[in-house]
Amino acid sequence: MSKDIRIKRGLSLKLEGEAEKELVKAPRSKTYAIKPPDFHALVPKMVLKEGAKVLAGDELFFSKYTDELRFTSPVSGTLKEIKRGEKRKIMEVIIEADPEDTYRDFGKMDAASSDAEAVKQRVLESGCGAFINQRPYDIVADPKDTPKAIFISAVSTAPLAPDWGFILKDKVAAFQEGVDALKKLTPGKVHLAVDASSAQYLKDIKGVELHNVKGPHPAGNVGVQIHKIDPINQGDRVWTVNPEDVTIIGNLFLTGKFIADKTVAVTGSEATNRKYFSITIGAEVADIINKVDEDVRIISGNVLTGLKLAYDQHISFFSNEVTLIPEGNNYRAFGWLPFTYNNIHSNSRTSLSFLFPNKKFKPTTNLNGEERALVVTGEMEEVLPMDVYPMQLIKACMAGDIEKMENLGIYEVSPEDFALVEYVNTSKIEIQEVIRLGLDLMITEVG
Amino acid sequence: MEWIRQRLDKIKEPFAPGKKYEKYAPAVNAIDTFLFTPNHTTQKGAHIRDAVDLKRTMITVVLALVPALLFGMWNAGYQHFSQLGEAFTFWEALGHGALKFIPMIVVSYAVGLGIEFAFAIFRGHEVNEGYLVTGLLIPMIMPIDLPLWMLALSVVFAVLIGKEAFGGTGMNILNPALTARAFAFFAYPTYMSGNQVWVSEASNVDAISGETILGSLAAGDNVSYGMMDMFYGIIPGSVSETSTLLILVGALLLILTKVGSWRIMLSAFIGAAAMALIFNALPAMGVTGNDLTNFPWYGHLIIGGLAFGIVFMATDPVSAAQTLKGKWIYGFLIGFLSVMIRVFNPAYPEGVMLAILLMNVFAPTIDHYVIQSNIKRRKKRIQSATAQVKTTV
Numbered sequence: 001m002s003k004d005i006r007i008k009r010g011l012s013l014k015l016e017g018e019a020e021k022e023l024v025k026a027p028r029s030k031t032y033a034i035k036p037p038d039f040h041a042l043v044p045k046m047v048l049k050e051g052a053k054v055l056a057g058d059e060l061f062f063s064k065y066t067d068e069l070r071f072t073s074p075v076s077g078t079l080k081e082i083k084r085g086e087k088r089k090i091m092e093v094i095i096e097a098d099p100e101d102t103y104r105d106f107g108k109m110d111a112a113s114s115d116a117e118a119v120k121q122r123v124l125e126s127g128c129g130a131f132i133n134q135r136p137y138d139i140v141a142d143p144k145d146t147p148k149a150i151f152i153s154a155v156s157t158a159p160l161a162p163d164w165g166f167i168l169k170d171k172v173a174a175f176q177e178g179v180d181a182l183k184k185l186t187p188g189k190v191h192l193a194v195d196a197s198s199a200q201y202l203k204d205i206k207g208v209e210l211h212n213v214k215g216p217h218p219a220g221n222v223g224v225q226i227h228k229i230d231p232i233n234q235g236d237r238v239w240t241v242n243p244e245d246v247t248i249i250g251n252l253f254l255t256g257k258f259i260a261d262k263t264v265a266v267t268g269s270e271a272t273n274r275k276y277f278s279i280t281i282g283a284e285v286a287d288i289i290n291k292v293d294e295d296v297r298i299i300s301g302n303v304l305t306g307l308k309l310a311y312d313q314h315i316s317f318f319s320n321e322v323t324l325i326p327e328g329n330n331y332r333a334f335g336w337l338p339f340t341y342n343n344i345h346s347n348s349r350t351s352l353s354f355l356f357p358n359k360k361f362k363p364t365t366n367l368n369g370e371e372r373a374l375v376v377t378g379e380m381e382e383v384l385p386m387d388v389y390p391m392q393l394i395k396a397c398m399a400g401d402i403e404k405m406e407n408l409g410i411y412e413v414s415p416e417d418f419a420l421v422e423y424v425n426t427s428k429i430e431i432q433e434v435i436r437l438g439l440d441l442m443i444t445e446v447g
Numbered sequence: 448m449e450w451i452r453q454r455l456d457k458i459k460e461p462f463a464p465g466k467k468y469e470k471y472a473p474a475v476n477a478i479d480t481f482l483f484t485p486n487h488t489t490q491k492g493a494h495i496r497d498a499v500d501l502k503r504t505m506i507t508v509v510l511a512l513v514p515a516l517l518f519g520m521w522n523a524g525y526q527h528f529s530q531l532g533e534a535f536t537f538w539e540a541l542g543h544g545a546l547k548f549i550p551m552i553v554v555s556y557a558v559g560l561g562i563e564f565a566f567a568i569f570r571g572h573e574v575n576e577g578y579l580v581t582g583l584l585i586p587m588i589m590p591i592d593l594p595l596w597m598l599a600l601s602v603v604f605a606v607l608i609g610k611e612a613f614g615g616t617g618m619n620i621l622n623p624a625l626t627a628r629a630f631a632f633f634a635y636p637t638y639m640s641g642n643q644v645w646v647s648e649a650s651n652v653d654a655i656s657g658e659t660i661l662g663s664l665a666a667g668d669n670v671s672y673g674m675m676d677m678f679y680g681i682i683p684g685s686v687s688e689t690s691t692l693l694i695l696v697g698a699l700l701l702i703l704t705k706v707g708s709w710r711i712m713l714s715a716f717i718g719a720a721a722m723a724l725i726f727n728a729l730p731a732m733g734v735t736g737n738d739l740t741n742f743p744w745y746g747h748l749i750i751g752g753l754a755f756g757i758v759f760m761a762t763d764p765v766s767a768a769q770t771l772k773g774k775w776i777y778g779f780l781i782g783f784l785s786v787m788i789r790v791f792n793p794a795y796p797e798g799v800m801l802a803i804l805l806m807n808v809f810a811p812t813i814d815h816y817v818i819q820s821n822i823k824r825r826k827k828r829i830q831s832a833t834a835q836v837k838t839t840v
Contacts, residue, residue, distance in 0.1 A: 013495075233829040297494060304493045325495065328488050333448045335484025336502030338510065338704065344498035349704040350507050351498045365488040369500025370480060372575055373617030376504060377769040378708060389818055391769060407822040415492075422493045426501055432492040 005193070005228050007215025009385040011347055011420055013159040015303070016362045017324075019265035019274045021166050026264075028099070032075045032282035033092045033314035034060060039130065039140045040436075041443060044071070044090050052079045057104035057126055057258035060093050068143045072127030074260035074281040076102040092314070095282075103257035111181035111253045119184040123249060126258045130317070131245035132185075135226060135238050137439045138414035147239040149188040149230055152179075154198035154243040155213045157220035158302040162265035162320045164243055165197030166276065171247040172201050178250030182241065183207050193225045198243070218385065223417040227386045232411045244320060264288065264315060268303075268324035269362045270296045282314050285322060292324060297365050299323040304419035305432070328366025335368070344368060347424045348379065372427040383420040388413060390421050394431055397438030402445055405438055414439070455479055473567040477574035505576040507706045511697035512583055512687070512759065518680060519687035520544030523591045526683050527647035544591070547647055548686060551586035554595045558602045559585075566611050575616035577623075577765070581605070584624035584759060587687035588752065588800075589631065590644040597635055601627040621807045622766045625756075625800055632800070640796070645683035659684050660750045664738045665793030677749045688752040698758040707762040710771065711778035715757040716748060718782025723747040726790055739790045747786050756799035757781065766807040770817040777813055781806045 036044040043064040048054065054073040063069040073079075075097045083092040106126050111119055123129055124143055134141035141147070154164040168175060183190050192208040199212060211229060218224050222240045232238060241249070244262055251259045260281040266274050272290040279288065285298060292298065292311060299306035300316040303323055307316050315322060335341060342352040345361040353361070380390035388409040396404040415432040422431035459479065462472040479485070480502070489496060524540030535543075559582045560574075567574040585602055609626035610619040632639045642658035660682060663670050672682050680690025688694075701707030723744035729736040748754065761767060761781050768777035781802050788798030795801060 231828065233825075233832050236832075297488075299494055303495045306494065308494070323494075329486045331452055331483040331486050333451075333483055336481070336500065336506055338503050338507045341498060346498035348497065348499040348504070348706070350503045350706065353498070363495040365494050366484075366496070367487040367489055368484065368496050368498050369502065370485060370487065370573055372501040372573070373615065375501060375575075375577065375617050375765055376706075377764040377767070378771065378774075379705075381771060387821065387824070389770065389821060392814075392818055407825065408818070409821075409825060419493050423495065424497045424499075426497075426499050426504055428496065428500065430491045 003209070003229075004212045004214070005219070005225065007213070007219035007224065007228075007385045009382055010157075010216035010218055011383045011424070012157060012216040013303075013345065013423075014358070014360045015159050016269040016360045017267050017271060017274060018160055019162065019267045019276055021163065021276070023166075023263065023276045023278060026277040026279045026283060026288050028097060029280075029284040029287050029314075031080060031094050031096050031284060031314070032073075032077075032280060033094045034071060034074070034282050035092050035314065035316065036061070036071075036090050038317040039071075041137070041139045041440070046082060046090065046093070048079050050079055050082055053077075054079060054095060055104040056101045056260070057106065059127065060095075061090070063140070066142055066144070068124050069129050069140060070124060070127050071130050072258055074258075076100075094314075101280075103259070106252065106256045106258070108256045109253050111177055111184065111250075114184070116184040119181050119253075122252065123181065123185070126252050128245075128249045128252055128258070131241055131249060133240045135223065135240060135414065136232055136236075136411035137443055138223075138416070139443070141237075141239045145237045147186045147188070147237045150182050150186050150190045150239045150241065151193070151222050151226055151229070152182075152191070152208075152241050152243055152246055153193045153213075153220055153222040153225055154202055155193050155195040155220035155225075156197070157195075157215070157217035158304060159217070160265075160267040160321070160323055161220065161302055162263070162267075162276065163197050164195070165200055167244055167263045167320065168198060168247065169201050171244070171250075172205075174247040174250035174254060175202065175243070176205055176250065177253050178241075178246035178248070179205055179207055181249050181253055182239075182246065186239070191225070191229055193220075193222070195220070215385070218383075218417055218420055221417055223412070223414050224385055227388075227412050234406060234411060236411070242318060242320070245318075263320060265321045266324070267321060268299075270324040270326055271322075279315065281317060285309050285313060285315050286311055289322060289324060295327050296324055297327050299325070303363070304423060305416045326362075326364045328364025330364075330366070332366075347383065348426070367428055369426075369428050371429060374427050374429065376426040379424050379426065380421045383424055384417065386412065386417070390418065393438075394418075394421075394429070394434055397434050397441075400438075400441055402441065405442065406446075410438060410442055452483065455482065470571075471568055473571070473573050474564050477564065477567070480573075501576045504706055505579045507704050508580045508701065508759070509583055511700040511707075512580075512587065514693040514696045515687040515690055515755070516583070516587060517541075518690045518693045519587060520548050522680060522682075522689055523547055523647050523686060525681065526645075530646050543647065544686075547591050548586065550595060551589065551593070551598055551686075552583065554599050555585045555602050556582045558599045559606050562603065562606045562611070566615065570615070572615075577610075577616040578606070581623045585627045588624065588628050588685045588755065590639060591647045591686050592644055593631065593635075593638055597631055597638060600634075601631040604630040617765055619765055620811070621804055622760050622763045624763075625760055625804055625807075628800055629804060645685070659796065661739075661789060661796035664742055665796050667738055674746060674749070677746065682750075685752060685755075688755040691749040691754045694754045694758050701758065701762065707758065708764070708767070708774055708778075710774040711762050711767060711781075712757055714775045714778030715761055715782035715785075718779035718784075719748055719753060719757075719786050720744050720782070721779075722783045722786035726786070737790075739793070747789070751789070751799065752797055753782075753785055753799045756785070756803055760799075760803050761806075766810065768810040768813045768817075770814050773810070773813045773817045776817075777806055777810055780809075 044061040077097040080096040081094040085091040132141040193211045277288045298309040300319040338350040393408040523544035528535035605623045605627035609623040726740035784802035785799040
């Protein structure tokens with residue numbers, strides 16, 4: 001049974017530098033890194049010391065406040081370094097990889113016919129709990145909770161987003177097994193959202209409620225889909241899993257191994273080898289992109305929500321995409337004149353870019369202005385297809401007014417849902433951060 | 448351009464953080480960013496950003512004002528010479544108006560931007576662009592003969608009390624330009640109303656018919672202008688409010704660029720038409736109205752400052768309602784109340800100013816109720832969800 005979701009409001013940015021549909025096996029990186037900051041609000045506690053030998057699937061660290069939540073090594077090798085930041089916060093756990101992976105054997109298991117508690121234990125001990133995110137708050141799920149539903153979005157609408165159909169086409173069996181496992185974790189439904197491309201391969205997946213999603217970005221955001229399908233109320237917990245991570249969970253049950261293989265699309269106007277690469281989680285970004293200088297920004301993820309990387313750093317845990325765009329640290333004379341610099345996209349009509357709806361733009365990282373007070377109204381609603389008042393919610397977050405945030409729907413949103421709002425904002429306010437800080441406040445005050 | 452850039456970087460050196468004149472950086476930055484969009488790159492959040500910024504938005508409004516502004520200059524000269532009965536050319540008329548009007552703009556910008564810069568330095572934030580529009584709007588809605596010191600005082604009042612006292616750009620409750628006009632209107636009524644102020648240097652002439660149409664209607668006099676004159680704007684009035692045609696040209700630019708809210712404009716015109724139609728219907732209901740009530744409804748839309756107020760003042764995003772539904776209600780009530788004030792209170796023939804200021808005050812209340820319905824919907828959802836759980840258990 002499938003239900004259709006049509007999103008009307010939003011904005012699909014068309015950018016230069018889509019990845020070619022060709023899958024290449026990436027060379028094996030020398031080192032792999034798991035970065036605790038990829039898991040928001042996690043306080044890691046190491047179990048191994050530098051120099052320890054690990055197998056793929058061996059525990060590296062766990063969550064200080066939820067010790068069932070384990071994080072395991074994606075490869076086998078030697079724990080080379082624990083990089084720490086301010087206040088000795090663990091920033092990166094770096095593993096020097098063996099030439100070949102040796103996996104820790106968890107034992108095969110048929111998820112569909114197994115006991116729910118056993119499935120949960122298997123997911124947690126293998127480190128697959130890290131793939132499961134919780135809404136509200138957009139943080140790693142607490143295994144003690146029982147979610148009212150689990151959502152998987154195989155819809156790509158983000159700018160230059162990888163095509164889920166292409167990534168998943170050979171992984172359908174693992175995906176099915178992963179869904180069977182996830183079904184054991186919730187008394188509710190597992191919702192799977194697909195677009196035209198992923199529907200070709202996923203339309204026959206059993207045990208899910210299938211939703212055909214159409215519309216501009218952020219239609220592919222799982223938060224928007226949750227809002228349309230089964231909105232989050234105060235006190236609810238729902239979980240979300242990325243589609244390819246479902247296949248990793250599936251493979252765990254099929255093979256008994258934690259095979260942390262992922263497909264990463266290299267995109268963006270400055271990338272020269274724009275292809276899909278098969279990597280292992282935490283690989284070095286330098287292994288799949290061309291050598292670039294300071295004037296190119298490497299983003300792990302898409303241009304709206306991704307994380308800035310240096311050339312010698314590792315790809316983020318959840319990324320299925322690396323984007324390379326030019327830095328924009330240049331001045332533009334009289335850049336404020338309306339109808340000039342029409343090569344820069346604008347959702348407003350003060351640039352003539354709207355006359356070219358099919359043009360692919362080549363954006364830079366220039367802020368195109370300076371931060372100002374919030375003045376313009378109505379622009380945010382145009383790109384947020386939720387029954388939420390964005391400007392009022394943002395102001396409530398800025399003021400730290402918990403009751404107001406709750407009333408205005410803070411539980412239903414995550415920073416990524418506000419990425420487009422941030423993009424179109426005339427006043428150049430860092431809105432994703434405002435929402436994140438608002439959510440953090442809710443975590444400490446409400447939990 | 449490259450050369451200017453290098454000079455600017457040189458000039459800005461002593462204003463850099465940690466340097467001697469760090470405090471005054473906002474003032475220099477304002478001038479710098481006026482010449483160049485800065486080289487700032489995204490540090491957090493989305494890596495790419497829309498081309499629009501507040502400068503662009505504000506300059507678009509200024510562009511939309513230009514047709515009405517130029518016409519206002521010409522009309523000032525036209526009214527002056529034609530009332531005197533002198534022969535004149537197009538350029539003479541424009542020149543006369545320009546000589547009167549440009550000093551007003553200069554004073555308005557100098558005083559207003561002076562205060563804005565001072566507050567930016569004092570508060571340590573960048574100079575907001577809002578005053579680019581406000582500073583142009585203020586002289587445009589004043590009588591052409593208003594003494595410059597009164598204009599300056601109105602600007603000071605508007606910026607200090609109307610805006611900065613509330614926390615600056617984005618926080619003000621009242622539209623600053625209308626605050627300036629309201630200040631002048633109540634502080635210096637003899638310069639702001641009557642039949643002597645609307646035509647340039649009219650007080651020097653004895654037998655002048657310089658009344659605005661609203662003034663004539665209120666006084667029960669005959670109106671000597673045709674509807675098309677009113678629409679084109681060849682009538683006495685505040686400098687730039689008269690030409691409905693050119694105001695609509697500006698409105699078109701605002702709507703096409705999505706800078707101004709078409710919802711507010713449309714609903715305000717509908718509101719004004721609705722109120723006027725109600726008055727027009729009075730004779731049919733057996734009530735004899737007066738000249739103002741019997742003035743045709745479409746006439747109400749094109750005389751006085753109604754069109755100018757609706758297009759350029761009511762749509763000010765800061766002081767207007769901020770929700771989509773709220774904008775419809777806000778706009779409608781502005782139009783409705785404008786005509787009502789006009790008709791019921793001939794002492795204040797220009798109802799639109801008071802109507803907009805009144806609705807500015809009520810805009811947060813309108814938004815509150817619109818948002819409250821959203822909150823109620825959310826709470827109801829929780830109730831039905833818990834009810835479901837109970838029945839299943």
